[in-house]
Amino acid sequence: MTRYFQRELDKIKKMILTLGALVEEQVNLAGKSITRTDVDLARKIIVTDHEIDDMEVDVEEECLKVLALHQPVAIDLRFLIAVIKINNDLERISDEAVNVAQRVEAISKKREIDFTFDYSTMAQKAESMLKKSLDSLVNLDIDLAYRVLILDDEVDNIKRVAYDKIKAAIRMHPDQVGYLINLLLISRHLERIADHATNIAEEVIYLIDGEIVRHDISKEYLQKG
Numbered sequence: 001m002t003r004y005f006q007r008e009l010d011k012i013k014k015m016i017l018t019l020g021a022l023v024e025e026q027v028n029l030a031g032k033s034i035t036r037t038d039v040d041l042a043r044k045i046i047v048t049d050h051e052i053d054d055m056e057v058d059v060e061e062e063c064l065k066v067l068a069l070h071q072p073v074a075i076d077l078r079f080l081i082a083v084i085k086i087n088n089d090l091e092r093i094s095d096e097a098v099n100v101a102q103r104v105e106a107i108s109k110k111r112e113i114d115f116t117f118d119y120s121t122m123a124q125k126a127e128s129m130l131k132k133s134l135d136s137l138v139n140l141d142i143d144l145a146y147r148v149l150i151l152d153d154e155v156d157n158i159k160r161v162a163y164d165k166i167k168a169a170i171r172m173h174p175d176q177v178g179y180l181i182n183l184l185l186i187s188r189h190l191e192r193i194a195d196h197a198t199n200i201a202e203e204v205i206y207l208i209d210g211e212i213v214r215h216d217i218s219k220e221y222l223q224k225g
Helices: 003-036 039-047 049-070 074-109 120-139 142-172 174-209 219-224
Strands: none
Touching: 003 039, 003 049, 003 074, 003 120, 003 174, 039 049, 039 074, 049 074, 074 174, 120 142, 120 174, 142 174
């Protein structure tokens, strides 16, 4: 491996981690905006989304340039493939944070019933999954990546609870369907953040040992855990 090629890989790693830090901040703000029904935080998420979109394009272009110029193999090729996919997932997570912000804006305008759903735990778990998935990338920690995959079920369970409670509230307050649907959609967006964090963890596992684990968490790992 030439020094120039290594510098290019290091540059890409720095770019993807910078993007990851910005997306983590978006998710953190999204969680706070839900808990506080804070429109100012929600708007901050929305107006900064374009910066993440631009960075996502820059990372992809840099990866494609290195692929074309150096034709890497083995671990270096897996690294670039993983980064391209992680890059996309980070951009999608940012989009979901924006979706959360838009729902917060909507529910802040009208709430005439005494009903809400506490999303603080779900938001914290989704944010934790994202942090762990990025930490697993930084440290090439396959055990941490597998733990992210397992945590996804916890977020899914909270989504189901939210669905049942909000569905019951819609029956009791059919005149407030708009507010309640926006409240329900928050659970969908948080679940998607967790799903994309899971995708990132799966790519880290692929990067480390070349194993594709989508749709199939290792039974041996679950038994160990």
